[in-house]
Amino acid sequence: MLRQLGLFSASSTAVAGAIDGSLWEGSFNGRESSIHQLSPYVGKLKSGMAGALIEKFSCPGDVVLDPFCGSGIVPCEALLRGRHAIGNDLNPYAYLLTKAKLSAPATHSEAVTRALKALDEAATETVSLREIPDWVRAFFHPDTLKEAVALVHVLRRRREHFVLACLLGILHHVRPGFLSYPASHLVPYLRIKKYPPKLYAEMYRYRPVRPRLLAKIGRAYRRFQPPERTLDRVVLHENAMALPLVCNSVDAIISSPPYYGALDYGRDNRLRLWFLGVEDYREVDAKLTSNDRVYIPEMTRAVGEMLRLLRPGKCAVLVLGDYNRNGRKQDSASALIEIVRDNHCSKGSAEKLLVDEIPDDRRARRMTRTTRHETILVIRKH
Ligand SMILES: C[S@@+](CC[C@H](N)C(=O)[O-])C[C@H]1O[C@@H](n2cnc3c(N)ncnc32)[C@H](O)[C@@H]1O
DSSP, X not given: OEEEXXXXXXXXXXXXXXXXXXXXXXXXXXXXXXXXXXXXXXXXXXXXXXXXXXXXXXXXXXXXXXXXXXXXXXXXXXXXXXXXXXXXXXXXXXXXXXXXXXXXXXXXXXXXXXXXXXXXXXXXXOOOGGGSOHHHHTTXXXXXXXXXXXXXXXXXXXXXXXXXXXXXXXXXXXXXXXXXXXXXXXXXXXXXXXSOTTTOGGGGSOOOHHHHHHHHHHHHTTTOOOOOTTSOEEEEOSOTTSOSOOXXXXXXXXXXXXXXXXXXXXXXXXXXXXXXXXXXXXXXXXXXXXXXXXXXXXXXXXXXXXXXXXXXXXXEEEEEEEEEETTEEEEHHHHHHHHHHHHOTTTEEEEEEEEEXXXXXXXXXXTSSSOOEEEXXXXXXX
């Protein structure tokens, strides 16, 4: 279901005609660049939607910014469509994923060579299981865990973002190509009741890292042609409320900012974050904008920052979710419209463009108290 709403009048810079939601209908898994499937991320934007919005609100050669880039869908699509790309996210896992995608080796064979070098070096590393917390050990066969931890040490030392993201992408799942005992893919939950070791002994055996990592790298290049080297790409790990970028330097902002208290990006990625050196995921969640208490003041500053960075006449296009909390509907898009009206009306104006129903297969927690609609909001800088 899709509901078209208001629309800014066409201008020299962007929106001429309605945005067509049918552009991103259906699954993109088999048709998008395989780089988008490097590793899962809760709340990921559909690549077809990101692509359509980039095409609509920017031109080739423009600078496109996503200040809350998560898994990097927007900066990646921007580069693949001939734009210069800037991605930013305060979550270390999101930063790694975006960095990995934007700096992927030019060819599959180069990626394999880099992975093999790191694997050889990792074979000489010593890892003590006693230094690893029990909750992490619970996910892996001890020998698999030692190999994975040794490899992560090497990859982090060498700043091999792409290979490290591939490794995190095969960390947990129920499939044989993954490293953990049976577990869910998106958010790390063990599935021991569903797959008891007595009945599914093969799922609890040692899983060598090397063949799984190389197969994963192969899958990453299945439908991926790295973008032109001449396009600039910048990945930042900053608070979206204060970005180290100059005023009036951005042609379009395309982003899905955090929803009104909807997701815990640290908690949901706790196992991957541990491998990135974050001992306690709560430190990450405490820094991110999500809970209702900080949402309005922090998003007020973030919108102010977007209006500072945009060139006059250009737009920030924000995909925002509705959220049901204790039977009360929280509408992030309406909250942002009020923010613009009450705090930034001299600098810009905001309008809803489209309300789109999110199908169950794209939602992290189906049929529960979770986001059911996305609204596309357009903020235009005067
Ligand atoms: C809805 S998600 C973005 C998902 C992304 N569009 C994608 O396709 O993967 C919102 C992101 O905002 C990040 N975030 C939350 N508060 C932030 C802040 N104050 N500064 C920077 N990033 C923040 C979260 O880590 C999360 O990745």
